[in-house]
Amino acid sequence: xxxxxxxxxxxxxxxxxxxxxxxxxxxxxxxxxxxxxxxxxxxxxxxxxxxxxxxxxxxxxxxxxxxxxxxxxxxxxxxxxxxxxxxxxxxxxxxxxxxxxxxxxxxxxxxxxxxxxxxxxxxxxxxxxxxxxxxxxxxxxxxxxxxxxxxxxxxxxxxxxxxx
Numbered sequence: 001x002x003x004x005x006x007x008x009x010x011x012x013x014x015x016x017x018x019x020x021x022x023x024x025x026x027x028x029x030x031x032x033x034x035x036x037x038x039x040x041x042x043x044x045x046x047x048x049x050x051x052x053x054x055x056x057x058x059x060x061x062x063x064x065x066x067x068x069x070x071x072x073x074x075x076x077x078x079x080x081x082x083x084x085x086x087x088x089x090x091x092x093x094x095x096x097x098x099x100x101x102x103x104x105x106x107x108x109x110x111x112x113x114x115x116x117x118x119x120x121x122x123x124x125x126x127x128x129x130x131x132x133x134x135x136x137x138x139x140x141x142x143x144x145x146x147x148x149x150x151x152x153x154x155x156x157x158x159x160x161x162x163x164x
Contacts, residue, residue, distance in 0.1 A: 047128060047149075066124040067148065067158065070102065070110075077121060078158055079103040083111060105156060125150065 042050075068077050079102075086097040098114035112120075131147035144160040 047130070063129040064126050065129055065146070065148070066126055067156075068121045069123045069125060070104065071120040072123075075108070076105045076125070076156065077102055078105050078156070079161075080117065082114065085114075127151075127156075130155070 069075060070077055081101045081103075083099045083101050084097050086095075088095055099111055100114045100117045102110045102112065102117060104110070127148040127150050129146050130149045133145050133147075135143055135145055137143050146158050146160055148156045148158055150156070
C-alpha cells in the first residue's frame with residue numbers, strides 16, 4: 001500500500017545554526033561597518049563608471065540623455081526656437097520661409113534656415129542626468145531643469161524640452 005505524501009504529512013523543519021554570542025556580535029559589527037563603507041563609497045564614487053558597469057549587468061543606476069552639438073564646431077546647443085514659419089503656394093509654386101534661432105551654451109545665438117538646423121545637428125553626446133529641479137519660467141509655467149554631467153566632468157543646466 002502506497003501512502004500519498006502531502007504537505008501535511010511532510011514535517012518541514014527549519015534549519016538553525018548555533019553560534020557563540022561573541023561571534024554573532026562580531027559579525028553584526030562587521031556588517032554595520034561594511035554598510036557604512038559602502039554608503040560612503042557610493043556617495044563619492046564616479047557615477048558614470050558605476051552606471052556603465054551596472055548597464056553591463058542590465059541595471060540602470062544613472063539616467064542618461066543626449067545633447068546635440070552644432071555641425072562640426074562642437075558647440076553644444078542648449079535651446080532653439082522657430083522664428084519664421086511661412087509655407088504657401090504663390091502663383092502655383094510652393095514657397096517656404098522657415099528660420100530657426102539656435103542658442104549655444106556660451107550664449108551665442110545663430111539664426112539659420114530650419115532645414116539647415118535639422119541637417120547640422122546630427123552629433124549626439126550621451127550625458128548623465130545628475131539632478132532634476134522644478135522652476136517657474138517668466139510666464140509662470142512650470143519647467144524642469146536637468147543638471148547634466150558630461151564624460152569630461154563638465155556640468156551644464158538644461159531645460160528638459162531641449163534634451164534628446
